Amino acid sequence: MRLRSTLSIGVTLSLLLPAAPCAAGSGSAGFSSSIAPAVEASDDGDEQMEDLIDEFDERMAKFMEAYRAEEDEAKRQELFTGLYPRPADFAPRFRALANEFKGTQAGAKALVWIATNVYGDTQEATVDELLRDYPDSPLLEEVVPLLANRSDEGSRASLRSLLSESPxxxxxxxxxxxxxxxxxxxxxxxxxxxxxxxxxxxxxxxxxxxxxxxxxxxxxxxxxxxxxxxxxxxxxxxxxxxxxxxxxxxxxxxxxxxxxxxxxxxxxxxxxxxx
Incomplete structure (x- = not known):
């Protein structure tokens, strides 16, 4: 899956950065099938998604290369200010794609990127949106593990529904x-x-x-x-x-x-x- 390249960089970077807290929140127990059947390919949307992911990945790769090459710890920290591509800064652009191509594979991919790269309330709300609007999408395998640490009954109900109903x-x-x-x-x-x-x-x-x-x-x-x-x-x-x-x-x-x-x-x- 194309999204995995971004996730692999995130796993590598997690060895360098402090762990970000994941907020516990409510799941989406009641799945809506109103737009789920409309998850189809959108060539234009897929192309825009690929371009945006490539842009982020390239900037992250440049940061990682510079970080590994720099031995001075103070200068390493400066790289985070000037060179590090913050996922939260990219999130609005992925959100725009998710809105524009809602109901398509590209729209789902955009939400998955946000959910797997941005933390806190944004991650929580995006996961819930995916569960609600794309319950039959194969892309959910990327975000379902995030529900393991949630403490609410809604998330457990969502997991039970996916276990019994996902195709x-x-x-x-x-x-x-x-x-x-x-x-x-x-x-x-x-x-x-x-x-x-x-x-x-x-x-x-x-x-x-x-x-x-x-x-x-x-x-x-x-x-x-x-x-x-x-x-x-x-x-x-x-x-x-x-x-x-x-x-x-x-x-x-x-x-x-x-x-x-x-x-x-x-x-x-x-x-x-x-x-």
Whole structure:
């Protein structure tokens, strides 16, 4: 998908910038099908989208090249002021395309770009707009993961609807995993013990379903199945009160050791690394 080039730059840049907060908000439980069937190709709209994405990507690539080449930290920070292409500055132009080509593939792509590059209230509202106006679009796989961290019932209802009704397997797969993570978070915040256990059980069942039905669906550099296996391992083996999985390695002096060698002893364990 053409939008992925922008997202890959965003992932790289996230290693350089502080994490931006994502606001929790209301989902769009009641999907409207009024314009969804009209998602068709628009040559002019697609061409304008490609040009605008290329413009942003080229400016971002120039910034990244300059940032990596500059060793002085103060000058690196100056690059953010003069050279860094802020997604929020591009968002109005993508919004204009979304409005002009509403109901087309180009219109949906413009909204997806905004939702995956701009944070806060703008992201929240744009995701809700996509869910409302393009419930059958395959492009929703790009934004469905954003619902995993929302705390409202509307978002969970949206995920359940997508899981059962989307005609696209990739969208259903991402909805399944996002709902599992959402319920796991809800379980952690629920004081009622029985309800918390019930939510965790449903979350686990959904992650198992991801492995069974959507194992090979692409997710960043891997697959949804691989992500689900990691999340199941965390749920099953890495919770408070559980015995930590054993590890083996060599210490700074080259002496082999295992974590289990220290079970029952009072020790300080310091894990660190350099990248």
């Amino acid at each position: 696209h397997r990739n969208v259903r797969g991402h909805a399944c995993r996002a709902l599992a993570l959402n319920l796991r978070g809800l379980s952690a915040d629920t004081e009622d013990t029985d309800q918390s256990k019930s939510l965790m059980a449903e979350s686990r069942a959904l992650l198992m379903r991801v492995q069974e039905e959507f194992d090979d669906v692409p997710y960043y550099g891997g697959t949804l199945g691989a992500a689900a296996r990691g999340e199941l391992f965390e749920s099953d083996r890495l919770q408070i009160g559980m015995i930590a999985p054993d590890i083996a390695g060599a210490d700074l002096q080259g002496v082999d050791f295992k974590l289990s060698d220290y079970r029952g002893k009072v020790v300080v364990i310091d894990f660190w690394g350099n990248w």
